[in-house]
Amino acid sequence: xMEGSDLSIFAKKKPQPMASTAPLLRVEGLTKRYGARIxxxxxxxxxxxxxxxxxxxxxxxxxxxxxxxxxxxMAPDAGRVIFDTAEGPRDTRExxxxxxxxxxxxxWAYVHQNARDGLRMGVSAGGNVGERLMAVGxxxxxxxxxxxxxWLGRVEIAPERIDDRPSAFSGGMQQRLQIxxxxxxxxxxxxxxxxxxxxxxxxxxxxxxxxxxxxREMGLSVLIVTHDLAVVRLLADRLMVMKGGRVVEQGxxxxxxxxxxxxxxxxxxxxxxxx
Amino acid sequence: MIExxxxxxxxxxxxxxxxxxxxxxxxxxxxxxxxxxxLVGASGAGKSTLMRMIYGNYLAxxxxxxxxxxxxxxxxxxxxxxxxxxxxxxxxQFLRVVPRVPTLDVVAEPxxxxxxPADQARARASDLLARLxxxxxxxxxxxxTFSGGEQQRVNIARxxxxxxxxxxxxxxxxxxxxxxxxxxxxxxxxxKARGAAIVGIFHDEGARERVCDRLVDVTGFTPGLAA
Numbered sequence: 001x002m003e004g005s006d007l008s009i010f011a012k013k014k015p016q017p018m019a020s021t022a023p024l025l026r027v028e029g030l031t032k033r034y035g036a037r038i039x040x041x042x043x044x045x046x047x048x049x050x051x052x053x054x055x056x057x058x059x060x061x062x063x064x065x066x067x068x069x070x071x072x073x074m075a076p077d078a079g080r081v082i083f084d085t086a087e088g089p090r091d092t093r094e095x096x097x098x099x100x101x102x103x104x105x106x107x108w109a110y111v112h113q114n115a116r117d118g119l120r121m122g123v124s125a126g127g128n129v130g131e132r133l134m135a136v137g138x139x140x141x142x143x144x145x146x147x148x149x150x151w152l153g154r155v156e157i158a159p160e161r162i163d164d165r166p167s168a169f170s171g172g173m174q175q176r177l178q179i180x181x182x183x184x185x186x187x188x189x190x191x192x193x194x195x196x197x198x199x200x201x202x203x204x205x206x207x208x209x210x211x212x213x214x215x216r217e218m219g220l221s222v223l224i225v226t227h228d229l230a231v232v233r234l235l236a237d238r239l240m241v242m243k244g245g246r247v248v249e250q251g252x253x254x255x256x257x258x259x260x261x262x263x264x265x266x267x268x269x270x271x272x273x274x275x
Numbered sequence: 276m277i278e279x280x281x282x283x284x285x286x287x288x289x290x291x292x293x294x295x296x297x298x299x300x301x302x303x304x305x306x307x308x309x310x311x312x313x314l315v316g317a318s319g320a321g322k323s324t325l326m327r328m329i330y331g332n333y334l335a336x337x338x339x340x341x342x343x344x345x346x347x348x349x350x351x352x353x354x355x356x357x358x359x360x361x362x363x364x365x366x367x368q369f370l371r372v373v374p375r376v377p378t379l380d381v382v383a384e385p386x387x388x389x390x391x392p393a394d395q396a397r398a399r400a401s402d403l404l405a406r407l408x409x410x411x412x413x414x415x416x417x418x419x420t421f422s423g424g425e426q427q428r429v430n431i432a433r434x435x436x437x438x439x440x441x442x443x444x445x446x447x448x449x450x451x452x453x454x455x456x457x458x459x460x461x462x463x464x465x466x467k468a469r470g471a472a473i474v475g476i477f478h479d480e481g482a483r484e485r486v487c488d489r490l491v492d493v494t495g496f497t498p499g500l501a502a
């Protein structure tokens with residue numbers, strides 16, 4: 001049985017210093033082909049603890065393929081994805097399926113664009129959050145419920161909604177619930193695929209504010225795929241621009257957006273409508 | 276604290292026939308701790324461009340931009356991020372924030388990022404906002420709906436929340452009334468007194484004379500215009 005004090009470690013994590021020397025994730029030469037067509041080609045980068053890396057590009061640029069390969073949802077054709085596990089750096093491609101699944105429910109989290117893909121729609125809000133806790137060994141019902149309530153509060157869902165099913169929630173609430181479900185176990189690396197896509201702008205702002213706070217408080221490293229340059233400007237430390245499956249430019253987010261070097265990035269930045 | 280030598284910059288406009296526009300050549304600047312250097316020169320001469328390059332917002336073509344020993348022109352993104360968090364502050368002319376975040380938290384954020392406890396960070400933010408005459412009833416609101424002068428003061432409060440050893444100030448007194456202008460100028464004086472190295476752009480000549488120890492005319496760094 002798990003004590004409440006043990007559960008509380010999932011709710012809060014000490015921020016890790018930004019200047020930490022070992023990368024949390026090291027990607028080398030990652031390539032994925034769909035037959036003759038390129039999904040993504042020769043992608044390499046390092047992600048350090050506490051860093052938020054934005055991946056932008058138009059539809060079909062390979063950014064979602066890249067995220068799927070990194071998260072282990074898709075098998076790449078070549079390259080290495082080295083994650084700094086508790087036992088030291090390991091290539092996730094060489095892990096067994098159970099090992100990878102264990103990683104996916106402990107150190108990793110994946111926030112889908114469509115909350116329905118990341119939630120269990122037939123289970124209550126509290127159950128959605130509690131389920132992930134149980135998957136890592138929590139058994140004490142009252143503790144699980146307390147932690148779930150705490151997390152619903154952190155993502156601004158009223159405690160009296162704990163027994164409601166997500167199908168009764170608005171799109172923004174579903175997305176916040178998905179985030180709570182993902183972060184309750186205190187992951188170190190979060191994959192996000194268009195987390196604000198399909199939401200009203202007012203709801204987007206609320207979600208961005210929430211994500212920024214969680215990144216800071218939990219010291220999360222985040223890989224966020226989006227086509228929304230305003231979102232990455234406010235959320236990402238670094239930016240990677242993809243076109244035709246390849247990374248054409250990467251650097252500090254504001255530098256890439258304000259002084260883009262590659263023709264494609266210049267086109268992308270100059271195509272944004274000013275509000 | 277800030278050492279710039281032989282700095283060059285050009286913009287290549289790939290989508291406009293690949294036009295190359297050289298904007299800076301051979302720029303040099305040195306700012307000691309406790310010193311405030313004012314950048315002068317006609318509009319378009321490159322004052323803001325130079326400031327943005329020091330901050331790592333614009334990429335240098337060649338040369339060195341050393342801030343507290345880090346060469347911003349060559350540093351990896353995460354080194355620049357660490358430098359911006361701890362060492363190098365920047366008060367731009369525009370406030371860019373996540374909508375709906377309360378003003379108090381916008382100002383406290385640079386401290387929260389450094390790991391300062393929330394109550395201390397908010398206390399410091401309150402002091403600054405009060406000093407800059409932002410009415411307390413506005414603190415829980417997002418600054419996105421504030422007037423230009425109010426937004427600028429929020430931006431200044433945010434830029435001064437942490438005692439950065441180096442500060443870049445782009446027109447910090449531009450749209451302020453006499454009272455608030457005086458507050459900002461005393462804050463700059465105090466930052467200098469604690470040893471901050473400051474680079475500023477001031478169109479307000481009175482402000483320039485009051486806080487700048489030296490002026491550097493960036494026209495001398497403009498390609499084609501330099502003697």
